[in-house]
């Protein structure tokens with residue numbers, strides 16, 4: 163199904179970056195624009211206002227931008243999966259960066275887990291696209307190395323049978339520099355039409371790393387922001403040189419809040435450590451009672467605390483859309499933004515940045531910038547939820563919308579150049 167009219171390549175201002183030069187239009191104008199989804203991990207929305215991102219700011223000025231609300235919890239893997247599945251973590255199955263599953267006792271999900279069963283609760287856009295005959299390629303993205311829908315076979319040795327991956331994908335390796343990642347995408351764009359991807363993802367982790375280490379307001383973090391902006395500039399220039407019409411969508415998974423060891427909630431002062439097993443901890447804590455201690459733990463946790471609130475999972479406020487997935491621990495505590503939950507008071511002082519907080523906190527707002535032949539020049543849009551990005555991608559690729567999505571393409575309907583026909 164085709165949802166957008168063929169590209170007519172109107173050359174308007176900075177959009178010329180993504181339009182085919184007039185002299186070379188004949189072949190390209192018959193093909194649909196490539197869609198490139200870029201994630202800059204931990205790029206807080208207001209980093210765009212620091213005057214250090216000429217390339218991203220030019221993209222925003224030529225198209226649209228917004229302060230995008232991450233899904234809860236505002237962590238990396240849950241939100242990267244929400245962006246490409248259109249489902250909140252409670253329904254996409256990646257409920258944290260680290261968790262367990264009662265259906266797989268003894269197993270732990272970590273950011274290195276690639277067994278399909280962890281990921282199978284929601285279908286990512288590259289699988290939907292590949293099934294529809296649209297070629298995809300991923301230059302890193304959480305979950306893009308998974309043989310989605312495949313079966314884990316443990317004997318005689320661990321293998322995965324079946325499943326769907328992007329036609330081209332890369333195992334994550336932090337040693338591959340941002341510039342090399344951009345080169346890989348540009349190489350894909352040089353391919354002949356028959357094996358050139360139509361949907362591409364590209365992932366940068368450096369801004370998040372600096373934000374954690376130095377905090378959101380620091381010269382080191384600014385340097386990482388400026389560096390990744392230069393890589394975006396290199397991508398844009400390369401696409402222009404190739405004359406490849408591209409809808410470029412640059413997002414972040416979450417923002418970043420300043421933290422300090424002085425703002426720590428020590429759990430051992432709230433409940434005796436013998437009462438519980440602690441899962442993920444930091445901006446939130448996932449807590450499971452030890453045998454026979456459910457009532458004692460509830461009494462300790464479910465009373466008012468300074469800088470922290472705890473719930474039984476089924477009582478987590480509805481606006482967070484979190485608590486029904488069996489992978490979520492029975493008790494859940496959320497720290498006030500800028501505070502952190504730890505087993506005990508830290509031994510030494512530290513400062514830095516963290517995320518995972520209430521997804522409505524301004525510090526958690528994530529970058530969204532989109533520009534290309536399908537986007538009007540409309541400037542800043544009202545805030546929207548990141549589960550609306552997958553429906554946007556479906557529209558750009560001509561894929562039918564899913565009836566089972568937590569988001570929709572409403573935020574973008576008035577800013578698209580080619581209104582949907584259906």
Ligand SMILES: [Zn+2]
Pocket residue numbers: 203204237238239370415416
């Ligand atoms: Zn992240």
